[in-house]
Amino acid sequence: MGWRARILATLVLLALSISPALAQLRGVELYAPRGFGHVIGDTLTLTADIALDAPFRLDSASLPTPRALNYWLDLRDVRVKDQGVRDGVHRYTLDLVYQTFYAPLEPRRLTIPAVALFAVDGERRVAVDVPSWSFLMSPLREIVATGPGPAMALRPDIAPRLLPTAPLMRGLLLALGVALLALLLLAWQMGWGPFGRRRSRPFARAARAIPAALAAPAADPALAASRYARALQALHRAFDATDGKGVFAEDLPGFFERHAAFRAAEAEVRRLFAASRRAFFGADPAGAQRELPPAELVALSRRLRAVERGTA
Numbered sequence: 001m002g003w004r005a006r007i008l009a010t011l012v013l014l015a016l017s018i019s020p021a022l023a024q025l026r027g028v029e030l031y032a033p034r035g036f037g038h039v040i041g042d043t044l045t046l047t048a049d050i051a052l053d054a055p056f057r058l059d060s061a062s063l064p065t066p067r068a069l070n071y072w073l074d075l076r077d078v079r080v081k082d083q084g085v086r087d088g089v090h091r092y093t094l095d096l097v098y099q100t101f102y103a104p105l106e107p108r109r110l111t112i113p114a115v116a117l118f119a120v121d122g123e124r125r126v127a128v129d130v131p132s133w134s135f136l137m138s139p140l141r142e143i144v145a146t147g148p149g150p151a152m153a154l155r156p157d158i159a160p161r162l163l164p165t166a167p168l169m170r171g172l173l174l175a176l177g178v179a180l181l182a183l184l185l186l187a188w189q190m191g192w193g194p195f196g197r198r199r200s201r202p203f204a205r206a207a208r209a210i211p212a213a214l215a216a217p218a219a220d221p222a223l224a225a226s227r228y229a230r231a232l233q234a235l236h237r238a239f240d241a242t243d244g245k246g247v248f249a250e251d252l253p254g255f256f257e258r259h260a261a262f263r264a265a266e267a268e269v270r271r272l273f274a275a276s277r278r279a280f281f282g283a284d285p286a287g288a289q290r291e292l293p294p295a296e297l298v299a300l301s302r303r304l305r306a307v308e309r310g311t312a
Contacts, residue, residue, distance in 0.1 A: 024119065024126040026051035026089055036136040040103045043076065046112065048130045050092040052119050054085045056126065058092050062118040072102035073112065094130065104137050202241035207305040209234040214294045225285035231297055232276050232288075238304070249273040261307050268300045 031047040038044065050058060058080065068074050076097045083091035098112055115130040210231045239247040239255070247255050252270065256263050271292050279288035292300070 024053050024056050024121075024124075025128055026053060028128060028130055030131055030133065032133050032135075035134070036138075038100065038135055038137050039140055040101055040137075042100055044098045044100065044112070044135070046096045046098070046130075046133060048094040048096070050094060050117075050128060050130075052090045052092075052128075054088050054090045056119040056121045056124075057090060058082075058094075058128070059118040059120045059125075062116070063094075064096075064115055069098075069113070072100060072110070074099045074101070096130070100137065102137055104139050107136055107138050109134055109136050201305075201308060202238035203235075203301070203304040203308040206234045206238040207301040210301045211298050214298065221286070225279075225289075228285060228289055228294060228297075229279055231294070232272070232279060235272060235297070235301055235304070236276065242308075249277065261310070262304070265300070265303050265307060268296075268303070272297070272300060 028051075029049040031049070033044055052058065060080070063078055063080065064075060066075050066077055076099050077095070078097075079095040081093040081095075083093060085091075094117075096115065100110070102108075102110060111132050111134040114132040117128040117130065119126050119128050213227050213231045213234065236247070242259060243251075243255055249270075252266075252273065256266060262269065275288040275292035275297075278284045278291060282288075
């Protein structure tokens with residue numbers, strides 16, 4: 001074999017050994033901010049678009065960790081976004097956020113070092129290098145005047161701009177007015193406070209009067225019967241006021257037809273009228289209290305109040 005054939009064979013073998021590695025990494029494109037006009041404390045974000053042949057993926061263990069790289073440069077944040085696989089290419093977007101603390105006395109070019117990463121596919125491993133990037137830093141002020149007159153003086157801080165608050169105050173007052181109106185409407189609907197005493201809420205008045213009438217226990221049976229009778233009367237007046245006329249036991253079917261919402265408490269209402277019949281017409285106050293105990297009378301008054309409000 002001649003020397004030309006040996007050289008050709010060597011080149012072919014070299015190409016075959018290199019091409020798989022080249023095929024595994026499609027490319028790294030670096031996007032950077034402007035390369036000039038940066039001062040101490042600025043943050044610089046470098047974005048690298050990395051393309052790998054599938055099924056290779058970026059090794060997360062090779063990513064740098066945020067830390068101080070040297071006395072003037074910190075790596076503040078590292079963000080990786082997996083763009084997925086398309087047309088056999090696995091793409092990543094890598095954001096590297098740096099902050100510079102260098103205070104130059106004159107414009108000076110600095111370099112952010114390259115970042116060495118790796119892509120893996122099982123046991124296979126290939127290097128992925130994010131290139132370095134240089135930029136120009138500027139001093140905050142000149143040390144020596146370059147022209148006639150004194151060196152550049154720092155300007156005073158800008159005074160804070162006053163924000164107009166009149167629209168915000170008008171909006172706040174309007175919101176408070178709407179909230180107050182809504183609260184008044186709710187109180188009117190629920191019969192809270194003075195709204196519970198209006199004529200259209202007789203059961204609300206009865207629900208307040210009955211617990212007060214039965215609050216203090218009475219040792220004297222006659223006194224207890226008298227208080228129980230007043231509580232019954234308060235609830236009967238609520239039925240009369242609601243229907244606009246006196247309501248007796250035999251009038252209950254018509255009452256429920258005219259006020260269908262109260263049908264939900266029909267069984268308790270019939271017990272009320274049965275207890276009233278025994279208390280007022282049967283001369284049996286003790287039997288009336290067994291028919292409808294005082295605690296159940298209070299509960300019935302509150303249930304009828306809820307029906308009246310439409311919240312039962």
